[in-house]
Every structure is written in structure tokens, then in C-alpha cells.
Amino acid sequence: xxxxxxxxxGFSGSSTAEEVTQGIDGTGLTAIVTGxxxxxxxxxxxxxxLRGVHVIMAVRNMAAGRNVKEAxxxxxxxxxVDAMELDLSxxxxxxxxxxxxxxxxxxxxxxINNAEIMGNSIHAFKDDIELQFATNYLGMLDIYREExxx
Ligand SMILES: NC(=O)c1ccc[n+]([C@@H]2O[C@H](COP(=O)([O-])OP(=O)(O)OC[C@H]3O[C@@H](n4cnc5c(N)ncnc54)[C@H](OP(=O)(O)O)[C@@H]3O)[C@@H](O)[C@H]2O)c1
Numbered sequence: 001x002x003x004x005x006x007x008x009x010g011f012s013g014s015s016t017a018e019e020v021t022q023g024i025d026g027t028g029l030t031a032i033v034t035g036x037x038x039x040x041x042x043x044x045x046x047x048x049x050l051r052g053v054h055v056i057m058a059v060r061n062m063a064a065g066r067n068v069k070e071a072x073x074x075x076x077x078x079x080x081v082d083a084m085e086l087d088l089s090x091x092x093x094x095x096x097x098x099x100x101x102x103x104x105x106x107x108x109x110x111x112i113n114n115a116e117i118m119g120n121s122i123h124a125f126k127d128d129i130e131l132q133f134a135t136n137y138l139g140m141l142d143i144y145r146e147e148x149x150x
Contacts, residue, residue: 017043017044017046017047018047018050021047021048021050021051024051025051025052026048026051026052026053027052027053028052029052029053029054029109029110030053030054030055030056030106030107030108030109030110031048031053031054031055031056031108031109031110031111031112032056032058032101032108032110032111032112032143033045033048033055033056033057033058033112033114034058034086034088034112034113034114034115034140034143035058035059035060035114035115035116036055036057036058036059036065036068036083036114037057037059037060037061037064037065037068038064038068040114041057041112041114041115042068044112044114045057045068045072045081046072046075046076048110049072049076049079049080049081050076050079052078053080053109053110054080054081054082054106055072055079055080055081055082056082056084056101056106057069057081057082057083057084058084058085058086058097058115059083059084059085059086060085060086060087060088060115062083062085065083065084065085066083068083069081069082069083084097084100084101085097087139088115088134088135088136088138088139088140089126089127089129089131089134089135089139090126090127090139091127091138091142094139094142094143095142097143098142098143111143113140113143115135115139116135116136117131117132117135117136118132118136119132
């Protein structure tokens, strides 16, 4: 049997982020959402902002990130959302992101490791490391290692 049938929580695979967070007040919390420029990362950012969380959208494409931020603020005028540049496949970018985040003096409560690449990048390399391994595994570990304050 599929272990996440939702029978225990009342939610299922078709539940939305808004349904799951209904009634939760995230005011005072800070979240980093990687890969927030599209897909599930965008929706996660939007709903966390809707619940009052200060959302740091960690994005590789800053133009796309700013567009998402604008759309969220247009829908939720009270939203606290920032777009910050992060390329998880580059150690230099991870270090810079962690340093920039730490200089904001924010306490990190939620780290949503959403960004990923899959399949078609195998055998591509950056910094001498296979790209999928660098992005999906090393980059995320490096965020912790760079002592983002949690
Ligand atoms: N969609 C599904 O049905 C599904 C099901 C199960 C699990 N998931 C998981 O949910 C997560 C999001 O899925 P999704 O469908 O929303 O994926 P998506 O639309 O492909 O978005 C992936 C995000 O990751 C970002 N990204 C890729 N490489 C990056 C890098 N080196 N540095 C920083 N960001 C990078 C992309 O940024 P760019 O825009 O710059 O490329 C994009 O914003 C993934 O972890 C996926 O495995 C998804």
C-alpha cells in the first residue's frame, strides 16, 4: 500500500498547499525556497508568503525570480518576498548566497530544497563535478556547510 495515502493526516496527493497550510500563521518565520522561479517552488513561495512567512526565493535566473516576486506581491500586498541569486551547481555561487543571506541578519526557520535537475544532464560537468550530482546533492549540502544560520 502507498504509505502516504493521507488517511492519517486527512490530506492526499491532490491536496493543495493552501489546503495543507490553512489556519497556520507563519508570521515571524523565514524560509529559503530553492528553485523558486517556476513550478512547485513558485507555488511553495506563494503559499508560504500567504501564510505570513518571509520568503527568500533562491533562484538561478534573477529576471524570472523578480517576475515571480512581483506576481506574488501583486496578489498578496503584505507579502515579504526577496529574490536572491543561487546556482546550486557552483560552489562559488553557494558561498556567495550563504554570505549574502547571513549578512541580512535573518534567522532561518525553513529550508525548502526544491530545486533539481534530472536525467538529461548526465555526463555534463561543472567545476569538474557531474552536474546532476552537483545540483541535487552537493549544492544543498553546501548550503548547510556554509553555515547559513538556522
Ligand atoms: N513536478 C512533479 O510532478 C514532481 C513530482 C515529484 C517530485 N517533484 C520534485 O519537486 C521539485 C520541483 O519540481 P518541479 O516540477 O517544480 O521542477 P521544475 O519546474 O523543473 O523546477 C526546477 C527548479 O529548479 C531550478 N534549478 C535547476 N538547476 C538549478 C541550479 N543549478 N541552481 C538553482 N536552481 C536550479 C530551476 O531553475 P531554472 O528555472 O533556472 O532552470 C527550477 O526553478 C523537484 O525537486 C522535483 O524532483 C516534482
